[in-house]
Amino acid sequence: MTTVTPAHSPASTGKRPPAEARTRRRSSARRRSTPLTIAMLAVLAYFLLPLFWLLIASTKSTQDLFNSFGLWFSHAPQLLSNIKATFTQDDGVYGRWLLNTVLYAGVSALGAALLAAAAGYGFAKYRFRGHGAAFNLILGAIMIPTTALAIPTYLLFAKAGLVNTPWAVILPSLISPFGLYLMRIYAEDAIPDSLIEAARMDGAGELRIFLTIALRLLAPGLVTVILFTLVATWNNYFLPLIMLNDPNLYPITVGLSSWAAQAQNGGAGASSDMLALVVTGSLISIIPLVLAFLLLQRYWQSGLATGGVKQ
Amino acid sequence: MMTATAAASPKGQRRDGPTRPGRGGTRRRRSAGPLFIAPFMALFLLLFLAPLGYAAYLSLFQEKLIGGSTFVGLDNYVTALKDPLFLKGIGRVALFFLIQVPVMLLLALFFALALDSGLLRLARVIRLGIFVPYAVPSVIATLMWGYLYGPDFGPFAQISRHLHLPAPHFLSDSWMLGSLANIVTWEFVGYNMIILYAALRTIPAELYEAAAMDGAGAWRIAWSIKLPALRPALTLTLLFSVIGSFQLFNEPKLLMSVAPDVISSSYTANLYAYSVAFISQQTNYAATVSFILGLVIVIVSYAFLLTANRRRTS
Numbered sequence: 001m002t003t004v005t006p007a008h009s010p011a012s013t014g015k016r017p018p019a020e021a022r023t024r025r026r027s028s029a030r031r032r033s034t035p036l037t038i039a040m041l042a043v044l045a046y047f048l049l050p051l052f053w054l055l056i057a058s059t060k061s062t063q064d065l066f067n068s069f070g071l072w073f074s075h076a077p078q079l080l081s082n083i084k085a086t087f088t089q090d091d092g093v094y095g096r097w098l099l100n101t102v103l104y105a106g107v108s109a110l111g112a113a114l115l116a117a118a119a120g121y122g123f124a125k126y127r128f129r130g131h132g133a134a135f136n137l138i139l140g141a142i143m144i145p146t147t148a149l150a151i152p153t154y155l156l157f158a159k160a161g162l163v164n165t166p167w168a169v170i171l172p173s174l175i176s177p178f179g180l181y182l183m184r185i186y187a188e189d190a191i192p193d194s195l196i197e198a199a200r201m202d203g204a205g206e207l208r209i210f211l212t213i214a215l216r217l218l219a220p221g222l223v224t225v226i227l228f229t230l231v232a233t234w235n236n237y238f239l240p241l242i243m244l245n246d247p248n249l250y251p252i253t254v255g256l257s258s259w260a261a262q263a264q265n266g267g268a269g270a271s272s273d274m275l276a277l278v279v280t281g282s283l284i285s286i287i288p289l290v291l292a293f294l295l296l297q298r299y300w301q302s303g304l305a306t307g308g309v310k311q
Numbered sequence: 312m313m314t315a316t317a318a319a320s321p322k323g324q325r326r327d328g329p330t331r332p333g334r335g336g337t338r339r340r341r342s343a344g345p346l347f348i349a350p351f352m353a354l355f356l357l358l359f360l361a362p363l364g365y366a367a368y369l370s371l372f373q374e375k376l377i378g379g380s381t382f383v384g385l386d387n388y389v390t391a392l393k394d395p396l397f398l399k400g401i402g403r404v405a406l407f408f409l410i411q412v413p414v415m416l417l418l419a420l421f422f423a424l425a426l427d428s429g430l431l432r433l434a435r436v437i438r439l440g441i442f443v444p445y446a447v448p449s450v451i452a453t454l455m456w457g458y459l460y461g462p463d464f465g466p467f468a469q470i471s472r473h474l475h476l477p478a479p480h481f482l483s484d485s486w487m488l489g490s491l492a493n494i495v496t497w498e499f500v501g502y503n504m505i506i507l508y509a510a511l512r513t514i515p516a517e518l519y520e521a522a523a524m525d526g527a528g529a530w531r532i533a534w535s536i537k538l539p540a541l542r543p544a545l546t547l548t549l550l551f552s553v554i555g556s557f558q559l560f561n562e563p564k565l566l567m568s569v570a571p572d573v574i575s576s577s578y579t580a581n582l583y584a585y586s587v588a589f590i591s592q593q594t595n596y597a598a599t600v601s602f603i604l605g606l607v608i609v610i611v612s613y614a615f616l617l618t619a620n621r622r623r624t625s
């Protein structure tokens with residue numbers, strides 16, 4: 001079981017020549033199953049239905065959201081004015097939320113990936129006292145749920161005066177035990193010892209070897225960890241919800257849920273305009289992540305392959 | 312997961328070979344390893360172990376009206392383990408876990424096998440389409456489904472009214488857990504599918520050729536080659552599902568405002584911890600509840616890992 005090597009990692013590309021992979025694909029291309037394809041398209045429809053609804057809904061006024069059929073356009077599409085209203089509501093607080101989210105998620109993801117890469121590299125390429133114990137301790141932490149940690153962290157941060165600052169959201173997101181696990185496995189495969197040895201012979205220091213050689217070879221693994229930490233922090237709700245109470249510091253998730261609560265309280269539906277803003281704001285906020293996944297799929301899929309197989 | 316170090320160590324010995332010769336750099340090299348790990352470790356101690364320790368510490372005290380904080384030993388734990396609200400919350404997420412996770416993982420497995428079979432047209436589009444919900448924040452997923460579920464204006468209710476059928480009550484007491492399960496499944500099937508699919512793509516093609524030579528059909532290959540090879544990836548997805556289910560919070564918290572009569576502030580264990588901490592402001596008790604919840608998750612995860620490992624070695 002443990003010997004199965006990830007297909008896309010540099011170490012194994014030599015073992016399975018691309019030609020062979022191509023034959024496999026070609027031989028299977030001969031027989032395609034129409035019933036299975038139709039069944040899977042039905043499945044696809046289920047997964048895209050809410051997104052389709054969101055797309056349609058963001059062209060509607062709050063009144064039309066209630067009065068027209070949910071899965072089709074109303075008579076008066078108004079996507080642009082919805083977008084404009086979203087960005088101007090409450091002195092443009094929505095734009096702030098977007099910027100906050102980009103900041104929190106960006107800093108967290110980059111920081112977490114760098115920390116995980118350095119530590120993963122350290123575990124993969126060096127042996128030292130307490131090596132196994134330290135790694136097992138961190139692996140065990142994968143099982144500790146972040147939300148069960150959130151309340152104790154809040155209490156601790158309250159003591160330290162960090163609550164209601166951006167740090168309260170960024171700091172806890174910097175540690176990704178799963179990211180470290182991925183990076184260690186990735187580093188073992190992707191960085192040949194001979195290369196490190198050669199660099200040492202040339203007189204390069206350990207830090208320089210890591211920064212100039214290892215980090216470059218780790219790139220696909222890094223992209224994976226960055227993307228998945230980015231999603232985790234971008235979508236984080238519980239942590240910022242408890243840590244922040246200044247609306248100007250909210251990320252998009254907490255901001256939108258506060259708008260949603262207002263829309264709910266704003267009378268029996270149609271009297272409040274908030275709902276259209278919640279819907280349009282939701283649509284705008286998911287576009288960046290969806291795009292990131294589509295553009296970088298090559299990288300993160302090979303990175304995931306490493307983590308899911310090698311154990 | 313637990314075997315990761317075991318798998319790595321034989322390689323590690325081989326690796327130590329060329330590093331060992333005692334040229335001047337050995338000492339520096341040995342100290343470089345811990346240095347690479349130090350930043351991660353420092354934050355790990357500060358942000359993982361310190362909160363855990365602090366929660367454990369807080370859970371031993373009680374805030375008294377007179378005399379402030381007093382040491383009460385395990386009193387809070389005794390209270391929590393007898394607290395019907397907390398136990399019901401744990402029971403509810405356990406039930407949720409038992410229903411939702413098998414459905415989700417079986418679907419993910421089926422989709423991954425279907426995509427890997429090469430029988431599909433438009434495989435790439437289908438794969439990415441199923442995965443896309445993962446990139447949607449659970450807050451937004453819940454808002455969307457909350458609207459779709461709506462008994463008056465949701466499209467399902469609209470369609471059934473159009474067909475003169477009774478509107479489905481997705482947000483009623485008896486349907487709620489299923490409606491939540493649907494949202495979580497929608498969010499995470501694709502993620503699990505991708506992990507399994509990625510693992511399937513790494514099975515060497517020669518294995519299939521050899522099996523086909525021996526007369527194995529598609530089902531036989533799936534059963535005897537693909538499923539065993541998927542075991543580590545399945546263990547991983549199961550582990551993440553345990554963690555996810557037991558800390559269920561976002562979806563019920565947001566649906567609470569749509570269906571306040573159905574979802575109480577103790578609907579899930581985590582929601583209960585939140586309301587104890589931030590609504591009734593019982594810091595010590597909240598720490599106790601979080602601590603026990605974390606413990607439950609670690610125990611359940613560990614039990615799964617142990618069974619998975621035992622089956623693999625036997």
